[in-house]
Amino acid sequence: MGFSRFYHSGDLGADRQITLSEQAAHHATRVLRLKTDDRVTLFNGQGGEYEATIVQAGKKDVTVKTGAWLDRECESPLNMTLVQAISSGEKMDFTLQKAVELGVAAIQPVISSRSVVRLEGERALKRVQHWQSVVISACEQCGRNRVPLVAPIMSLNHWLEEKVTSTLKLTLSPYAKEGLKEIAAPQGPIVFLVGPEGGFSESEEVSAAVSGFIPVKLGQRVLRTETAALAAISAMQMLWGDF
Incomplete structure (x- = not known):
């Protein structure tokens, strides 16, 4: 994994000429200063990767x-889905970037009653597209060849009504009585739910419990939302997993 890695959204195959996306091309030539005959790695998120060589390096192409x-x-051997209440500013970008590096397989952004950021319509669509690009960049950096999907934004209540099936459902709560080390090792997918800056409301915690989520705490301290998700993934x- 010593060569610079680039994601290509289309089909890949051996002995093909591929034009990198504008964003990837900019990163290759302007940031990494790559040039003709430099070796790189290509992947399309479906598994595996291709050795490749730059045959033309222009300013834009x-x-x-x-x-x-x-x-x-x-x-990761763990099939983890992060259900993250949207946080403000760059916190969400940071959370998703590091969660991908740590091994999550899928991401579901949700809006809860205490979420500061409210997104609908075109703004919501553009934000999800931005988050997906953050995820792709994280895969390029960390060596993953399977790209986690960022699902469309949903309200927390509507998402809980979906009756998501999973071997283990966890929600982080400072009021929980047990930690992760008290939970038996899962034999299948894990879904874990993380609140926004102000945490979940009492009614949301009740709804999560009714939907089968087990509340767990991370020590005796109250963690920020961007810290909580990453600490939980690392602990699991x-x-x-494979730590």
Whole structure:
């Protein structure tokens, strides 16, 4: 994994010429200062990766030629879905970036009663597209060849009504009586729910419990929303995953 990695949304195959996206081309030539004949790695999020070589490096267009396909994966053994109440400013970007680096398989943004940020319509669509680009960049950096999906934004109550099935459903709560180390190792998918800056309301915690979510705490301290999600993922990787 020593070469710079780039995501390509289309089909890939050996011995093909691929034009990188404008964003990837800018990063390749303006940030990484790559040039013709430099070797890179391409992946499309469906597993595995391709060796590739830059054959043309212009200011706006970068073309690469693919070589051999490599069956390389670094996915976590835990199938984790992060259900994150939208946080303000750059906190959400940071949370999603690091969650992907730590191994989450999918992300569901939700709006809860105490969420500061409210997004609807075109603004919501554009924000999800932005978050998906954050996820792709994180995969390029950390070596993952499978790109987690950022689902469309939903209200927390509507999402809970979806009756999501999972082996283990967890919600982080400073009022919980047990921590992750008291939870038995899951034998299937994990869904964990993290609140916004002000936490979940009492009624939301009740709704989560009715939907089968087990409240857990992370120590005796109240963590910020961006800290809580990442601490929980790290703890689960340590207890049940590949840390």
